[in-house]
Amino acid sequence: MRELAGKTAFVTGGAGGIGLALGSAFAQAGMKVMLADIEADVLAAAVESLRDSGPDTRGVICDVTDSASVERAAEASQEAFGNIHVVCNNAGVAAAGGIDDISVDNWRWVLDVNLMGVLYGIRSFLPHIRAHGEGGHIVNTASMAGLSSGLGFSPYVASKYAVVGMSEGLAAQLKPLGIGVTVVCPGFVRTGIGERERNRPARYGATQTPDPDSPAGQLLAHIAERLQSGLAPSEVAARVLSAIRGDEFYVFTHPEMRGEVEERFAAIMAGFDNA
Ligand SMILES: NC(=O)c1ccc[n+]([C@@H]2O[C@H](COP(=O)([O-])OP(=O)(O)OC[C@H]3O[C@@H](n4cnc5c(N)ncnc54)[C@H](O)[C@@H]3O)[C@@H](O)[C@H]2O)c1
Numbered sequence: 001m002r003e004l005a006g007k008t009a010f011v012t013g014g015a016g017g018i019g020l021a022l023g024s025a026f027a028q029a030g031m032k033v034m035l036a037d038i039e040a041d042v043l044a045a046a047v048e049s050l051r052d053s054g055p056d057t058r059g060v061i062c063d064v065t066d067s068a069s070v071e072r073a074a075e076a077s078q079e080a081f082g083n084i085h086v087v088c089n090n091a092g093v094a095a096a097g098g099i100d101d102i103s104v105d106n107w108r109w110v111l112d113v114n115l116m117g118v119l120y121g122i123r124s125f126l127p128h129i130r131a132h133g134e135g136g137h138i139v140n141t142a143s144m145a146g147l148s149s150g151l152g153f154s155p156y157v158a159s160k161y162a163v164v165g166m167s168e169g170l171a172a173q174l175k176p177l178g179i180g181v182t183v184v185c186p187g188f189v190r191t192g193i194g195e196r197e198r199n200r201p202a203r204y205g206a207t208q209t210p211d212p213d214s215p216a217g218q219l220l221a222h223i224a225e226r227l228q229s230g231l232a233p234s235e236v237a238a239r240v241l242s243a244i245r246g247d248e249f250y251v252f253t254h255p256e257m258r259g260e261v262e263e264r265f266a267a268i269m270a271g272f273d274n275a
Contacts, residue, residue: 001135004026004241006030007031008031008032008033008034008077008083009023009026009033009085009087010074010077011033012117013036013141014037015037015042015046015059016191017189017191017193018141018184018191019088020035020049021236023035025234027054032055033054033057035047035059036060036061037091038091038199063201070120074125083132086137086244087137088240089118089140090184095109095156096217098153098219100214101208105204105208106208107155107158110158111162113159126138136180137180138170138174139182140167140170141163141184141186142163142183143160144257147261148261149264151219167181167182168249171183184253187253187254189231190233191227231253239251239253
């Protein structure tokens with residue numbers, strides 16, 4: 001979709017981090033923007049912060065783990081703006097849960113937000129984009145953790161591998177319809193994702209904080225450090241806009257992590273050598 005001005009974007013997880021940066025970049029490109037998020041007060045502040053950035057930015061409360069909530073957000077967006085062209089399934093959470101603490105609640109929460117949330121976004125908007133026929137683009141936020149399991153055995157890695165896989169399949173199916181798909185695979189980005197439990201609905205049980213001296217606790221501390229020195233979210237957003245305009249599928253923002261993916265592919269090929 002070369003021309004973004006005058007079009008409309010919907011962004012989940014839009015109240016902060018990469019989602020807000022995407023909203024800001026879309027607004028500055030002349031798009032109408034609907035930010036969707038589970039956190040009401042932060043969402044209101046985010047909408048306010050973009051008040052003068054673009055033609056019209058609004059917010060809608062949405063819990064991406066709930067298909068009905070995503071459906072309502074889609075309806076509200078169409079009522080507000082008419083046709084929606086760019087849909088960013090970006091909301092995501094992280095929780096500890098490796099071999100030290102295999103908490104099913106952690107797995108359910110992370111998979112519900114990071115995987116089912118993406119699915120619900122696609123289900124709620126794709127029929128609309130196909131029907132209006134003005135073209136569109138679906139942007140799914142995965143991670144480098146969707147291509148390399150550097151974070152170990154964890155629900156986050158499982159969810160992001162799934163998002164990469166489903167996006168690859170979706171892109172192939174939507175290409176003939178003229179609808180683009182992009183999967184975003186950043187490394188560490190300076191956002192609030194490290195305050196990981198703040199949006200955890202009660203049905204996923206209490207927050208589990210690993211012992212700081214355990215391997216899981218040490219991994220968390222390392223991740224917190226890497227997040228603090230991570231890339232600015234605006235840089236991720238700039239790459240995404242360029243990918244939408246140029247119809248690029250993979251968005252990478254951390255070229256220094258290329259080796260991790262090469263190592264994985266080499267291991268896969270070595271497996272084939274033994275076939
Ligand atoms: N920060 C990083 O280093 C990094 C790296 C790679 C990928 N990502 C991915 O980028 C995406 C955005 O994360 P971020 O880093 O900007 O984190 P963030 O915590 O700053 O933003 C995530 C947003 O999602 C919202 N959210 C959480 N649960 C929700 C739910 N159930 N329904 C709707 N909204 C919900 C939060 O309120 C928050 O505004 C995620 O998918 C994340 O996995 C982040």
